Amino acid sequence: MPPQHRDTALFEHTLEQAHDLADRDRTTEARTALDQALALWRGQPFAELRRHPAAQQETFCLEELRRTAYDLRARLLLAEGRPVQAVMAAEQLVADSPFRETAWVTLLKALCAAGRSAEALGRYEMIRHLLADALGTSPGPELQRLHLALLRHTWAQQG
Known part of the structure; x- marks a missing residue:
């Protein structure tokens, strides 16, 4: 599978789009993009490789991106008057x-x-x-x- 089609790459790309939309005050579109990105999330990343140092680092980075997405989502909901x-x-x-x-x-x-x-x-x-x-x-x-x-x-x- 090409790297750009992996869930992790799609998650990161969609999260980038959401940030871009939020920066342009397109809150509803940004939240929709965030929801799409977060829908790709299933379980712990690289669970089968959790003891491998490279997988641990990548997992940490992805988990932080996920928290960032949830943080932005909450702010967008507030901006939408929800x-x-x-x-x-x-x-x-x-x-x-x-x-x-x-x-x-x-x-x-x-x-x-x-x-x-x-x-x-x-x-x-x-x-x-x-x-x-x-x-x-x-x-x-x-x-x-x-x-x-x-x-x-x-x-x-x-x-």
């Missing part, structure tokens, strides 16, 4: 990657857009404690700015 679906998508990503701050930003924004501002503030405290306890650090600047905007009730202006 906060409930964005909350569900961001919740899944946060569960899968609890230290991924971009997922937390999307989750907090989606919660606010869904009318759940108090929950968003509570979730900020969760990530703040998680980062402090596990890594001895504080949330990054984007999360901190969003937290301040939530406290000031100006979160919608944060885009």
Whole structure:
């Protein structure tokens, strides 16, 4: 099978298209492309070669691309005015990657857009404690700015 017809190559190509469409504010088309890319995902990549170092590296890269796709998908759902679906998508990503701050930003924004501002503030405290306890650090600047905007009730202006 030619390399360009492998699921991994199709996934990467379709994900690239989705990013391009998102950059041009074509959110619905970008989300559709993401859904197509994610539909190619079946199980763990290279499962039969999981002990081989090259397969481990490739698996890590593909898993990170998948998380990036889910992250973008949640942001696109929010941009489309679908906060409930964005909350569900961001919740899944946060569960899968609890230290991924971009997922937390999307989750907090989606919660606010869904009318759940108090929950968003509570979730900020969760990530703040998680980062402090596990890594001895504080949330990054984007999360901190969003937290301040939530406290000031100006979160919608944060885009």
